[in-house]
Amino acid sequence: MAILECKALTKRYSTKEALASVDLKVEPGRIVGLLGPNGSGKTTLIKLASGLLTPTLGQILVDGRVPGPATKALVSYLPERTYLSDWMKVKDVIDFFADFYADFDRVKALEMLARLEIGTGDRLKTMSKGTREKVQLILVMSRAAKLYLLDEPIGGVDPAARDYILETIIGNYCEDAAVMISTHLISDVEKVLDDVIFIASGRIALTSSVDDIREEQGKSVDTLFREVFKC
């Protein structure tokens, strides 16, 4: 069964239509890139899947169910921004995740933090933005979720950190789980993706596997993206 399925999914706000009748399916064991320019609806789609928004029309199903507490236990979401409470120390956040998520692997998280030399007594408030983002990534990836939703995980991050993030995503791969990465930095991410979804103005422009695009069109996804979304 598809981990994520959208049927005629539409989301409208009072001022605009963020998603217009989107149909898509993501199967487990795939790393999918949600690629599109800013404002194309990527974040809206991810928020719908994580239960932060409700559809205006149509359906979105996670593991066959409508988003709710049950699906939230299966979905690990990494938003673009810092979402951790200021007052906490690293060990507090780890306790928090361990408390609320049954699939959280504390040992793995501690290992990853140690490798980056982040102490458990460090306060979130005093960390640099980059370090805080890494902490969030580690927390999200230390869960054994069925669907990982990463919203612009490598934007605004230095190249070394970018490599670390991609390595972590690959190293975390599990064939029961799917990973959806939304980004507009395609060339960095292309080798890591199985499939890509091009989205623009709330509509799906193209769905394909990376291999198919390269074989059939003889170009990289990055090149194709630039062609499709030429300004």
Added chain:
Amino acid sequence: MLKLIKYELRATARPLLSLYIMLLLISVFNHFFWTREVGSTNETIDFLISLFGIIGSVLFAFLISAVLALTVALMIQRFYRNLLGDEGYLMFTLPVPTWKLIASKAVVSAVWVIASFIAVALAGMMVSMSMQDIFHSAGAGLLELFAAFLPGGTLSPAEKLFSFQVLLTFVLLLFDVILAVYASIAIGHLWQRHRILGAFLAFNGIWILAVVILVNVLYHLIGVMKPWVDDGVSGINGLLSLVNCMGLIGAAACFFVTLRILSRKLNLE
């Protein structure tokens, strides 16, 4: 839900507890200076004592208002920042139903309001009475109160019910205010460009509405209620039951409005 309450308490405990401790320390300080006899042994000492007394009183008043202000501010800020700010991305993706998020915050807010009142009362007592007096009179008073409630105590069933209802009225009033604040913030959240203004207007709107309904209900039921009031204590019971019901309905209404908005119309930026 207990976990949510635990974290909510941890997030709010430090500033409030520090203030409580400062308040109690100032009370002790003031107690020392207020109960001194201003005799004419030495003018400078008298002057110093009066001076410290005045400074102490000012600090005391300041801290009391600080405690109350902080309790209210914290209640609002926790809801606004933790649920509708960036932290909302974390809270609303936790595998817990939305109603528990609201309820845990309401419970913790209520706890702190009650705690603040106790702290202020205690501070007041500490200023005027010595520690032994407090233990004796207050302690004895509380014990007497408890004894009266036990079977075979001095209160009649109707009186016990009355006390319970009065307590319930206050508790419901507390939750009414808290939930009305939450509902206002939630309603304000719907108006994207002027969220704070919206919340403020909503809050006023809710209370105006509540008073209007209350007055109408009381007015229409005056006929029914007169015989109750004439009836004495049990009549008062009936009246209070009605008040309690309305309090409960008000709290429930605010809760459901908040729940509805946060589950369906959530729009974190």
Added chain:
Amino acid sequence: MAWDFETDRPIYVQLVEQIQLRIVAGEYPAGSRLPAVRELAAEVSVNPNTMQKALGELERMDLVRSQRTSGRFITEDVNKIRMIKENLAREQLARFLEQMQAIGYNREDILRLLETLPENETKGEETDGHSGM
């Protein structure tokens, strides 16, 4: 040896080529054990499914075999490896000769030029990846 990918061909095809290269060059010795798919994929920074596909292809080519419980191993068939090595060398040579012909060098010219080059210069400081090893 660095992993280098071109943008216009499927990655798994290029992975097959590059792993093959490392096998014949001895970087992955015959009979040695390969790391798990996930680890290998993370090392190279590619999708695990893609790596799996490439390894599957290499298995089909009998360069790699998988033992169900112990993992994947490079073939022990040293002859086969030597054959592939030679084929690769021939391909490179053919390509090289073609390019030299375009410049206008024949066999003798090439051999003469080769003799003037000292041994270690074949590592080439101005190479850009593929021609050097």
